[in-house]
Amino acid sequence: MSDRPQIDPPYLLFLGDARDALAAKTARGVFVFRPEWCLGQLRLPGCKPRLDLPEMTVEEAAAKGAKCLIVGVANAGGVVSDSWTATLVAALEAGLDVASGLHVRLSDLPAVRDAAEANGRHLFDVRHPSQEFKVGTGIRRAGKRLLTVGTDASVGKMYATLALEAEWRRRGVPCTFRATGQTGIFVAGRGVSVDAVVADFISGATEWLTPENDPDHWDLVEGQGSLHHPSYAGVTLGLIHGAQPDAIVVCHEPTRTNMRGLPDWPLPELDACIEANLQAARLTNPDVVCAGICVNTEALAEAEAEALLAELGTAHGLPCVDPIRTGVGPIADRVI
C-alpha cells in the first residue's frame, strides 16, 4: 500500500450532539495527533465537549479548503438522527468527502448515499473494510515492524504507537504509523479496521497493511485487543502473526481492576503477558524482542507514577515509560 492518505486532509471534525467527552473521543484523538490536519469543529445544538478549534459550518470549512468531514462522535444507540444526516448531506453538497467510524454504514443512509453520488464525493466507512484481502502467508518481508500489545483492550495502544511515531520522526528514523482502528485511520488518513475484516483474513489484512519496505524503515503498528481478553484475542493473534513484529511494546493501565467489559475477569500479570505475546509473535518472527512497557499513569499523582514506572522497569528489565508524561525516548534508545 502507498503511504498517501486515502482520506484527504484537511478535516472538519463533526462532534454532533455529543453528550460528554467520551462520545467525542475520536474527534479528540484526531485533533491531538494531527492538529495540522484539523481546520475546525462543527458542533450541533446540545453538544457538550469542545475542542480548541474554530467552530465552522461546512460551507465555511469548504471555503477554507477542507477536504473531508470526519464523523468523530459515537452515535447513541446506533441511530443517526435527522440533524446529523442534514449536516452530512450539506458537507457533501459543499464538496467535502465524509468519513465515519460508526457501526452504521454511511452508504446505507439513502439521503447521504444520494448526496455523495450527486456530488461525486467519497464516503469512507472505516469500520467496514471494502478491500478484498488474501489470507496471510507468513512470508518474511523486508523492513522493520513494531507492534503495540496490551494487558487489556483500551489501555492506550494507539496513543503509545503515535508517541513512538513522533519520537522516531524526531530522530529522523524513517517510519510509518499503521492504523488498525477507526481513530487511528483518521489520524493516518488510511489503514484497516482489523477487527472488522472477515476472520479468515486477519493476518492477511495485516500483511497488506504492513508491506515490504526499506530495510531501515519501521512500521509502527497500532495493536488491538489483548491476547488475554476472551472477546478479542483472535483479532490480536492474527494481528501479531500478520505484523511479524521485530519488537513489541506492552501497554498497561495500572488502575484497571478487571478486563474491559468483563467485571469478574482479572488482568494478566505483566510477565505472563509479555511472555505470551513473545511466544505468539515468534511464529512469524523468531527474533522478536520486547522493547519496553508503556504505562498510562493518567490516574496517578506524579510521584506515584514515577515510582511505578521505576518499579516496573526494574522488575522486568525493560524501559518503562508513560508516553504522555515521560515520552518514549528510552524505548527508542533500546530498539532503534
Next chain:
Amino acid sequence: MSDRPQIDPPYLLFLGDARDALAAKTARGVFVFRPEWCLGQLRLPGCKPRLDLPEMTVEEAAAKGAKCLIVGVANAGGVVSDSWTATLVAALEAGLDVASGLHVRLSDLPAVRDAAEANGRHLFDVRHPSQEFKVGTGIRRAGKRLLTVGTDASVGKMYATLALEAEWRRRGVPCTFRATGQTGIFVAGRGVSVDAVVADFISGATEWLTPENDPDHWDLVEGQGSLHHPSYAGVTLGLIHGAQPDAIVVCHEPTRTNMRGLPDWPLPELDACIEANLQAARLTNPDVVCAGICVNTEALAEAEAEALLAELGTAHGLPCVDPIRTGVGPIADRVI
C-alpha cells in the same frame, strides 16, 4: 440455539461437473457422515467422481421427499456456470431449498435469487453467516465441551469430531456435534462458518454456537485452522476461547511435511502444540485437559500405523487413535 437442523434433510447432493474427487469432497463428507439424509446424487455431464447413491433429477428427488439440494462441489475459479444455475433454478422450482458453501453467494446470482423468491424457497449460503453475533463474554456456561485442535489446518478435525460424536452416541452420552465449517454445517444441518464471521465476533459466534446446556451434555465442537498456522491462528484462538472446552483433542497428519499452503513452514512438535492449545484454552476454562490425539494414518501401512499410534501414545501419555482405523474409544474412556 436449538438442536433442530436449519437446513432440512433429506438432501439431494449436487456434484456439478466436478473434475476429481477433491472437488466433490464436501458431497462425500456429507454422504459418509449422514448417509441416512442423502437420497441421491445429481451429476452433470463430465462429472468424474461418483458416490454410492442413486442418480436422480431434481424432480425425482422432490418426488421422493428431498427437501434441499446441497451444492457439494467446489466451483473452479469461483465461477458458477450456466449449467449449474439451470440446475439450482430447477431445484427451487421443484420445491427444494438450496444450500451452498461456495464463496459466491447464491443470493448474488439473479436467476437463483428470483427463483427462490418466486417459489418461496430458502437459500443457505453457509460460508456467509447471516446472523448478528455479539462479542464474546467468556462467562462460564453449564454443560461440557470438547474441541478438536490441530498441528495444522486440514488434518481431519471434522472427521475426528464426528467420530467422537458417533462414539458418544453409541455409549448413550448426550451430545451435539457443533459445526464450524461448510461440510460440517451440511452434516449437522446447522452451524456457523466461524472463519467467515467478522473478526470481532469469532469467540462470540462460538459462544452462540455452544450455548449453556445440561451439566452432562457434551458439545463436540469442530475445530478450524491451527494455533501454529500463520494464516488462520486468529480464528483458532477465538474458537478456543469461545468454546471454553473442558477437553481438547489434538489432530495430526504424520506425513505432512509443511503447514498447508506454506511450503517452507514446518509443523510444530506435538508436545508444543498440545501445550500451546492448553495454555490458550485455560483463559476461559482453567480446568481444560488434553483428552487424546487423533492421527490420520491413511497414508501409512497397517503395521506402520499401529507402531506410530503406540509410539505417540506412550510418548505423550495420552490415548492415541486413528478415528477411521481404530475408532476413538480410548478417548471416550478417558474423558466421559
